[in-house]
Amino acid sequence: MTVSTEAAHQEVERASLDKHCYLFGQKITHSLSPFLHQVIYDHLNLRWAQLRLDSSDLRLFLDLIQHPSCYGASVTMPNKVAILPYLDEMTDECRDVGACNTVYFKERDGQRILCGTNTDVIGIRDSFLYNVKDPASTYHDRPALVIGGGGAARSAIYALRKWMKVKEIYLVNRDASEVEAVIRDCTSRGYGNGLLHVATVEQAMEAEGPGAIVACIPDLAPRTSGEVLARRITEILLDKKHKGAMLEMCYNPTPFTALGMLAERKGWTVILGTEALIWQGLEQDTYWTGNTIDALPAEKVKAAIAEIVAHRAQAKL
Known part of the structure; x- marks a missing residue:
């Protein structure tokens, strides 16, 4: 499936959501990120979702995130470094590590600006x-x-x-x-x-x-x-x-x-590496939802991730 076709399908999917973000990278078919964030949004009664964008096309990505209901993105390989020149603002972690895995928006002088951080750390x-x-x-x-x-x-x-x-x-x-x-x-x-x-x-x-x-x-x-x-x-x-x-x-x-x-x-x-996945994902949602870590369902997320990992392991037997 080409990126443009996939993007068109995502436009249809967005119609039933109040807000959406992207998982922007390649080889992301098996990523647990959309599942992790859905557990959080369901707990918070939010009609939000993370949509996969399997691409390295930065121009397409930058166009898609301008949609008013888009609140950001998880950025994965090969885009973590390539996105840096397009950011209006970076956190210390993003700047010092030289890689961005999380895009979010802020208001500056009445304009929505593109910000980046690194929650991997x-x-x-x-x-x-x-x-x-x-x-x-x-x-x-x-x-x-x-x-x-x-x-x-x-x-x-x-x-x-x-x-x-x-x-x-x-x-x-x-x-x-x-x-x-x-x-x-x-x-x-x-x-x-x-x-x-x-x-x-x-x-x-x-x-x-x-x-x-x-x-x-x-x-x-x-x-x-x-x-x-x-x-x-x-x-x-x-x-x-x-x-x-x-x-x-x-x-x-x-x-x-x-x-x-x-x-x-x-x-x-x-x-286990799923712990790093969980805690970086929870940190991402502090930027996107405005909640503190304490207000997010960490134990529910851990249980859900453990269950899906066990299911995948069983499926390979």
């Missing part, structure tokens, strides 16, 4: 906040570890550095050039202090054990030499005496990943 922070009973003994004043070298890794570094009271942050990844780019970007934006590329087994053996880990890689078995080395380094760090908490960001097609199960066997508390 909130999803990471709150995944630890709501799932770790004693942060002080778990990860405060300890090293942290980020596995991966993409946009999610940058968000993890930002959250760890800004809110989670960690010391140095170890970076483990299959590609050294990606790590160099992450360090360069984070440093240029003011939160790159204490980033350390753990690139060898020897470094991992000598390193102090981390307290918080954020894994930002797909759930795929290591194949290349770089991937095998990165997994070996990760295992050495997981084997350290101190056992903290690991957020496994991957949740598609299942949040129960091989790396998560490995960490759990080694004594770590594993936080």
Whole structure:
């Protein structure tokens, strides 16, 4: 189906809604985002919905969101960076991470302006906040570890550095050039202090054990030499005496990943990636509905997401 045809279908769907937003990205067929937000809107008795826009066509997107009943969008790959030049205003998180996952509107001088934020960092922070009973003994004043070298890794570094009271942050990844780019970007934006590329087994053996880990890689078995080395380094760090908490960001097609199960066997508390999805989504709706987090149905959302994840897992058996 072409984008223009899909957009036309969405115009028909919008007719029964009071307000709507978009999920703007590609490969979004199985995204849980529209389902998550619908749970919230149904709880609040709002005739709102999030509509999928499977596209990278920014001009189309910018035209569609001008509709008076549109209140914003979730922005996913490959559009998180591409949208930045079109924003009239950005939050600190959006500007510092260099990526926007949430578009919302504000009024300025009688005009509706396009604003962007990054709730991915909130999803990471709150995944630890709501799932770790004693942060002080778990990860405060300890090293942290980020596995991966993409946009999610940058968000993890930002959250760890800004809110989670960690010391140095170890970076483990299959590609050294990606790590160099992450360090360069984070440093240029003011939160790159204490980033350390753990690139060898020897470094991992000598390193102090981390307290918080954020894994930002797909759930795929290591194949290349770089991937095998990165997994070996990760295992050495997981084997350290101190056992903290690991957020496994991957949740598609299942949040129960091989790396998560490995960490759990080694004594770590594993936080499923659906937690990050839930908390970033709830944060999005604080912008869109004007409600505080406390006024949104967090427990209902968690139960609904757990049910649909279990259903999908059962369907694959």
